[in-house]
Amino acid sequence: MALTSKGLAYLILAYVFIGLALIFREPALTAFVIPNAILLFFSSRNPPNTAPKLRILRRMYPPRSFGGESIDVTVRVSNDSIESIEELHLRDRIPGLLKLESGSEAVTISMRPYEETQIWYRISAPKRGTYVLGPMSFRIKDMLGFHENSGEIATLDELSVLPKLERLGPIELRARRVGPWPGSIPSRKIGPGTEFFELRNYLPGDDLIRINWKASAKSGRLIANEFEGEQVTDVLVVVDCSEGTMSRLFDFDVTELEVSLAASLCAQLIHQGNRVGLSVYSAVRTWVDPGFGKRQLLRLVKSLAVVTPGIASVPLKYAVESVIVSVVPARSVIIFISPLMGNETIDLIEDLTAKGYGVICFTPVAGSKTEDMTNSMILARRILASERKIKLIDVSKKARVIEFSPEIDVRYALRRWRPWRRA
């Protein structure tokens, strides 16, 4: 095992004293060499463990965060060998984007055989994303630090900071195509549901509660109510986080709000029993096949957690049509979350509605702040806002458009919208 720089410094110091003794012809100076020589000898007799058996187990609380909260990380370190470690320096690698709030990710300790200890630190509320904690780097030194053995324990743990989920309440959709499973979407067919559909003769075995007494009195025979079946549908959430989201037309972080809205919509739609898929259009395209249940929701929010805005590599129309049309059955519902900045998006929505898909479009509200803007910038912004307004009018003829901003409560906007009134 080679000497560390400190060990080398002690060795050089010893030779400096010898050199000085020779220069000054003063043999007594060589006495200063003895402590150094003893220390170097002592160190070489007690070298650090060359193959330490260290085991680590990292735990995060909460294991999955929805942002806005600090994460506590506890790392259990065990020395699984019969040799004690005189000086062990441990450092857990934290991604640069994460900030330490308290505790310490680095510690210098000594460990006895089979001893177990823990490291604790708190990361201040990280931004949405997926972070990898680890590996844990270690440095083992002898007592004097003249010899060193370093390495890494490749235990990696993923920390997911998911987008914030808001409770949107029931979302009333009207799809032309429904699945066979019971849900909350009126199917225009007789089945178990809550909305009246038609009358028919009472049949033996029918629930008495279904008897329509008024109609029975008029016709002189027992008449029963039939209800409109409520079933599930396929919903695809398309999130457009391309360069449009970075436009200065908006006064707020459009990407964050789009992602949060998409996550909340996915959560509510899954909760209502629908089959939900996701397509994210940004610098990196993401696709999650439609599916049911809590695991699917986790897949969806995990995919949304890593969304970053950026210039898309392929045209939106190609990206959406090539995948959506082949995977999502026609006449399903497509929820489009987009700043609607380009003509391409409008064409795509028109194409999708033409193919029979029910399209709901969520779009951010253009801002009005003019601080730190020159006159030409304000003028450009007004022109852009006007062009976008025209596009919105065009889109609203084909699909339902709901505008959102941090000030607008989407729950309220959803309540105001009654899809069956259009039908």
Added chain:
Amino acid sequence: MEALEKSIENINWQWNIIRSAHLALIVFTFLGLAATFPTNLMVIAAFGSGWGILFGAWALLKGDWLWSRAAILVGGVMLSVAVLIQIASKTILQALPGLLLAYVLILFSAEALALTRQHHAMYSKDEKGPQAYSVMLQKSIEHMTRRTIRLASVLGGCYVITLAVLLLGDMFVTALPALSDISLYIVAVSISLAFLLILRED
């Protein structure tokens, strides 16, 4: 929670005790260094010691490596001056035990300052973490205490052995006047040890 706060308070108290011990060591080192100076140069020695203690205390307070280096540098310069003065006045053999003690104390102070710096980041008065953090702090205190004691014993041993070698050298000189220069032995032993070590490394 109250027990946890009490535990962390207790650990902080221990940390301050260790730092105080390290400060006492630094004060002792610089006083020892000053004592190796002749009385007519005591003003310079006091001036150097004052700066050394100040830098050392600041380094202990802030856990800063720069101030630690400054304190060690002052110690090194003072020792060099003291040695040169003793060489010039041909009294180095008489002053050797004192100079050696100062040298060993400088090495010990450097280790103590490095140790404090290593652990300093973990101690902050306004931090209250869960039990895990208290365990960490406890381990850190344990490591510091253990290391300080072991360093003291090893460096103390070094000093005693060096004095013993010097004494043996004197005895040899008395017994065998032919070997009038003890440095022959010292140089031979030291270089042999160092070479042994280097050969062992290879």
